[in-house]
Amino acid sequence: xxxxxxxxxxxxxxxxxxxxxxxxxxxxxxxxxxxxxxxxxxxxxxxxxxxxxxxxxxxxxxxxxxxxxxxxxxxxxxxxxxxxxxxxxxxxxxxxxxxxxxxxxxxxxxxxxxxxxxxxxxxxxxx
Amino acid sequence: xxxxxxxxxxxxxxxxxxxxxxxxxxxxxxxxxxxxxxxxxxxxxxxxxxxxxxxxxxxxxxxxxxxxxxxxxxxxxxxxxxxxxxxxxxxxxxxxxxxxxxxxxxxxxxxxxxxxxxxxxxxxxxxxxxxxxxxxxxxxxxxxxxxxxxxx
Numbered sequence: 001x002x003x004x005x006x007x008x009x010x011x012x013x014x015x016x017x018x019x020x021x022x023x024x025x026x027x028x029x030x031x032x033x034x035x036x037x038x039x040x041x042x043x044x045x046x047x048x049x050x051x052x053x054x055x056x057x058x059x060x061x062x063x064x065x066x067x068x069x070x071x072x073x074x075x076x077x078x079x080x081x082x083x084x085x086x087x088x089x090x091x092x093x094x095x096x097x098x099x100x101x102x103x104x105x106x107x108x109x110x111x112x113x114x115x116x117x118x119x120x121x122x123x124x125x126x127x
Numbered sequence: 128x129x130x131x132x133x134x135x136x137x138x139x140x141x142x143x144x145x146x147x148x149x150x151x152x153x154x155x156x157x158x159x160x161x162x163x164x165x166x167x168x169x170x171x172x173x174x175x176x177x178x179x180x181x182x183x184x185x186x187x188x189x190x191x192x193x194x195x196x197x198x199x200x201x202x203x204x205x206x207x208x209x210x211x212x213x214x215x216x217x218x219x220x221x222x223x224x225x226x227x228x229x230x231x232x233x234x235x236x237x238x239x240x241x242x243x244x245x246x247x248x249x250x251x252x253x254x255x256x257x258x259x260x261x262x263x264x265x266x267x268x269x270x271x272x273x274x275x276x277x278x279x
Contacts, residue, residue, distance in 0.1 A: 005276040009272055009276060012275050016153055019154060020150065020153065020157060021154075024154060027155070027182065027186075032158065034174070035162060035178045036161055036162045036165035039162075039165050040161055040162070115147075118143065118147060122142055122146065123139045123143070
């Protein structure tokens with residue numbers, strides 16, 4: 001495997017974990033908190049920790065190697081990553097503290113940010 | 128310049144569907160595994176087993192279909208339907224084998240729900256379903272590697 005393929009693989013694993021975090025938070029909101037709340041919260045938080053770190057580190061590495069870090073779509077992705085990261089961490093803390101009702105607005109923002117990230121990564125607008 | 132940056136625009140939406148379906152599918156499998164494990168350790172496991180069954184039936188199977196339709200669509204755009212490339216073979220093998228496993232897991236979870244509802248002990252069914260779920264997550268990780276590295 002070339003370096004590009006390794007970086008892309010690790011970046012993709014991170015993206016799967018980051019999207020996984022959103023999906024697990026969705027599962028918590030539709031009733032998962034009643035049957036396995038602490039376990040699903042742990043999974044959702046760890047998925048964001050791993051996914052957020054891998055997408056950022058290997059995404060920036062890929063950008064430096066194969067694109068330009070100041071491309072519009074890469075800057076947009078960094079902003080979206082920061083929004084998703086900020087909301088994801090807070091959502092995890094809210095689930096841990098049991099304040100599930102206050103989670104929904106932040107969850108909506110995180111979901112839109114992660115979906116927009118995937119859109120930007122695949123469509124690369126302006127590239 | 129990477130291969131990804133010169134992809135034709137018309138390939139983007141099928142690829143978006145394929146990747147989104149795959150991401151949701153893998154995440155739901157992980158969530159189902161966690162709920163099944165919680166059910167195994169719980170004294171009152173009927174609700175958790177039913178929830179895991181619904182994750183598989185209402186969540187995982189539809190997201191599999193989105194992933195698979197997206198895969199076929201992007202393969203036809205790239206004229207790869209009859210390709211002998213290893214990464215295409217790995218993708219089809221994992222997808223088709225994965226569907227079989229997904230159906231088996233859903234049936235096992237459904238049987239576990241029925242047994243739990245009747246006051247029976249569905250432990251072995253839950254263990255099998257959890258094991259198959261974890262196996263499928265490993266298989267999809269191999270598929271992600273194949274899609275990223277595209278071995279000839």
